[in-house]
Amino acid sequence: MTRSTGLPRIDRTGLLSVATAVPPHLLTQVDAARIARTLFAARYPDFDRLEKVFATTGIQTRHLIRPVDWYLEQRGWGERTEGYLDGACDLFVDAARRALDAAGCQACEVDTVITISSTGIATPSIEARVHGRMGFRPDVQRVPVFGLGCAGGVQGLALADRLARAAAGSTVLLVAVEVCSAAFRLDTLTKANIVATALFGDGAAAAVLRSGAVGLASIEGAGEHLWADTLGIMGWSVDEVGLGVIFDREIPPFARDNVGPAIDEILRRIGVERSAVGRFVCHPGGAKVVQALEATLDLGQGTLDHERAVLAAHGNMSAPTVLFVMDRVLKAGMPGRAVMTALGPGFSCGCVSLERAA
Known part of the structure; x- marks a missing residue:
């Protein structure tokens, strides 16, 4: 329901x-x-x-x-x-x-x-x-x-x-x-x-x-979850040469263990049950992250096919990447409801729920 x-x-x-x-x-x-x-x-x-x-x-x-x-x-x-x-x-x-x-x-x-x-x-x-x-x-x-x-x-x-x-x-x-x-x-x-x-x-x-426009889809709601004491998982360091990547090896297991419950809570606040989501549209940070997301969201292995296709063709482009995935989902035929989600520095998880235009 x-x-x-x-x-x-x-x-x-x-x-x-x-x-x-x-x-x-x-x-x-x-x-x-x-x-x-x-x-x-x-x-x-x-x-x-x-x-x-x-x-x-x-x-x-x-x-x-x-x-x-x-x-x-x-x-x-x-x-x-x-x-x-x-x-x-x-x-x-x-x-x-x-x-x-x-x-x-x-x-x-x-x-x-x-x-x-x-x-x-x-x-x-x-x-x-x-x-x-x-x-x-x-x-x-x-x-x-x-x-x-x-x-x-x-x-x-x-x-x-x-x-x-x-x-x-x-x-x-x-x-x-x-x-x-x-x-x-x-x-x-x-x-x-x-x-x-x-x-x-x-x-x-x-x-x-x-x-107020109809468009391709309408935005139902959005939310974010920030985990405490996780600043060292992802981000930039800064020195005299430039930016340096902070990229912890624990990102995939952390995502597998924590992202599902966080998304459930965001969806609860929006007023959408996970069972009503036709497609999760995820930021593909890497192959192991995609696998972790499929596990934490109780999706079958291989479900996030557009995510893998974008990763294969373009790698991880940071912020734009999930929109590359959304572009493919829209062209393939968006289901009644899609939830976009991405992990980022903080360590954080963001979600946006979209309902397909009638």
């Missing part, structure tokens, strides 16, 4: 479109493993054991903002930031234009722009830097958000819903853009860094939302 205490359809936010974009430089996982061996094997004694992660991630290809050779030299903050800004601006424009076109919307009709990004520092923020290229109005409301990491796609959608509902008929453009490759490090000989070189890629995804 479905129990919904959320907003009536007429007061909800409609999801009008989802679109994705990737940068031009393709890296195969075979080449990534070969390059990593060249860079790390002689300097990291445990590399032979770690090397298998390149074959077990479920990743076949990734996309980068720079040619591979650019990453084979030491880079400081300045060069990393330049790469981030160039790549993020181009990806923003590409994804945003695709989403606006799919929604039948002009940039000048957008009332609020939300930019989700945690892989670089931009002041002025990304949406300000592309303001002229996009054709946004001078009075467009800008909301740049930093620090949500892999949870940014889901939490950004929840924020877009709240801001859209703040004004009747308001149109919100959400863009999640990450240049994970700007944080690749040659100088950091740790297991977390080597695993990161096997997992992360660059990409962007955008969505257009409008309060």
Whole structure:
């Protein structure tokens, strides 16, 4: 039985479109493993054991903002930031234009722009830097958000819903853009860094939302769960060279043991029973994380097929990745209700429940 205490359809936010974009430089996982061996094997004694992660991630290809050779030299903050800004601006424009076109919307009709990004520092923020290229109005409301990491796609959608509902008929453009490759490090000989070189890629995804619209689906509600004393599980460290990945090996078992009950509680607050969910749309952080999510959500092994397909083609792009999955689910035919979920720094879990348009 479905129990919904959320907003009536007429007061909800409609999801009008989802679109994705990737940068031009393709890296195969075979080449990534070969390059990593060249860079790390002689300097990291445990590399032979770690090397298998390149074959077990479920990743076949990734996309980068720079040619591979650019990453084979030491880079400081300045060069990393330049790469981030160039790549993020181009990806923003590409994804945003695709989403606006799919929604039948002009940039000048957008009332609020939300930019989700945690892989670089931009002041002025990304949406300000592309303001002229996009054709946004001078009075467009800008909301740049930093620090949500892999949870940014889901939490950004929840924020877009709240801001859209703040004004009747308001149109919100959400863009999640990450240049994970700007944080690749040659100088950091740790297991977390080597695993990161096997997992992360660059990409962007955008969505257009409008309060009171029908769209592809309507947002029923959203929620977040933050676990206490888990700051060391995922995030960034900062030093004189750049950002350094914090990536704990306990993420998959933690997810398996804790995420299911947290999502049940979020759904309870929204007013949706888990049995009423036709499809969970999950952020695929890695092959083991996907398996852990299937276990904690009592899904059959292999159920999260779109998640595995996105991971194989693009790797973990942080915040945009779950929107890549949502794009595939929508194109394949969304069930009556879908719940998007992603894990991120904090350590946290975010959820957004969507009901398919009639």
